[in-house]
Amino acid sequence: MAARRKVILLGATGSIGTNALRVIERHPDRLELVAVVARSRFAETAAIARKFVVPHVGLYEPQNPPVRDALPPSCTFHSGTDAVTAMIESVEADVVLVASAGTSALRPTLAAIARGRTIALANKEILVLAGRFVTDAARRHGVRIVPVDSEHNAIFQCLDAGARTGVRRLVLTASGGAFRDLPVDQLADVTPEQALAHPNWSMGPKITIDSATMANKGLELIEARWLFDVAPERLDVVIHPQSIVHSMVEYLDGSMLAQLSPPSMTFAIQHALLYPERAEGVVAGLDLTRTIDLQFRPLEEGRYPCLQLAREALAAGGTCTAVFNAANEVAVEAFLAGRIGFLEIPRIIRKSMDRAAVREPGSLEEVLDVESDTRRWVAQSIVR
Structure with a gap:
């Protein structure tokens, strides 16, 4: 061995x-x-x-x-x-x-x-x-x-199993978070405790809030652009409430490859640590002798503004993704502390992106300076 x-x-x-x-x-x-x-x-x-x-x-x-x-x-x-x-x-x-x-x-x-x-x-x-x-x-x-990340690991496995050529798009699945079925007009009044009640995953508080706003899926789109060297227009998101299909690769002929497993991070972690080897898992896999319901639905317009903001940041490129990330982190901290409402999170991100002078960074230090500046500005804005 x-x-x-x-x-x-x-x-x-x-x-x-x-x-x-x-x-x-x-x-x-x-x-x-x-x-x-x-x-x-x-x-x-x-x-x-x-x-x-x-x-x-x-x-x-x-x-x-x-x-x-x-x-x-x-x-x-x-x-x-x-x-x-x-x-x-x-x-x-x-x-x-x-x-x-x-x-x-x-x-x-x-x-x-x-x-x-x-x-x-x-x-x-x-x-x-x-x-x-x-x-x-x-x-x-x-x-x-x-x-x-379960979504990116799924795409990695699909691309490893199939051809790297002829890919039309990469499709990331999203659970939709704690409020996927809540009427949009009720989002203004939700509490941090409600947002932290994720229906499928057990995660830390920040990423759980990001799941509710879909900011996490926006970050994943940005990650996917770099991990798989694909253009932003070839990246899509679809709601999949069961979190069993973790992502998909669609080819030019319409064929799709998908990776499936129960919603446990041990699958992706083990794959990454042992790659390219395989071994018995920590958690049992899917039981196909039982009925498994797999549903997919498109994103509801207006429900997840953070995802659209992430797409805008990805399209703008340069330091804009750093601004999006920093503004979101500070806003989420403020929401968890009860200092702002849930819908203030995307509003703060929008204001941060609007004020930013987007440029292509010449160094890593330049990116970190932009991130620090955005954090300071958002923190001061919330205090005011």
Whole structure:
């Protein structure tokens, strides 16, 4: 049997990280966890290190408590993004699973690419903010990026199974979120608690709100443009309430390939970590001896303005996608805190995009400056 793949896990304590640990625990003969990184949850991260006997632990946000007693004796602690990036450059690994949310994982990911590690990518912001820089680096270093988002992983599998030529469009499926069947005229009064009640998936609060507004699908369209090198007009979205068909590829002759599995992130994570190999899964697959209802319907006009705004940002290109992402993040935080209403989220994104001077960035730092400026402006606007 081949040697175990050495895995670095960025974002160990989030929902993707937790499911990744289930996959790694399921396949101890195939996968070895050599480093775990989280934003700030040291106690949880240390517990993971003890359970999996991990030699390296990192936190993006610097901490200097007396941590040695909480870690395995042979474990090295790395505090701050610079230290995490240096750790990725020095620790031997085969694949880096990027499950951290936000921009903190951007430089560590670029460092992993520079070292030639396979990237299993579950972070939306990295490609939304810096898609050109990340994909150019991957091409230069001959690095494969395997998507972990269920929709992109489904397209990756479909393209892997079929021809890469003759593709008409990529179709991302969307559950529709918590309010897919709520009358549009009632959306103004919905609460964060209602928005967090996703009908199919168990996810973190930010992505669950993004599902309700469909901003997440807009981010996924932007990601797909970079992951699969396709023009925006060849990317579509369809509502699929069951979340069993995760995405589809349509060919010029009208044929379609689709990937199906129950709504559990373990399927996509395991595929990315073991690719191109297959193994028994963590969760049972579909039971085709029972009736399975698969429904599809078009997007209802006016229900999901965030998705249309994402399409506009994608068409504008340059720094506009960074503006969309930053404005959405700050607006979602404000909604969760009860400071703005649900329908204020797309209004804030629209105002942010209207004020932005869109340009093609010459450097990664320029993109990050635009993102920071948008965050400050939105935060000040909400305070006023």
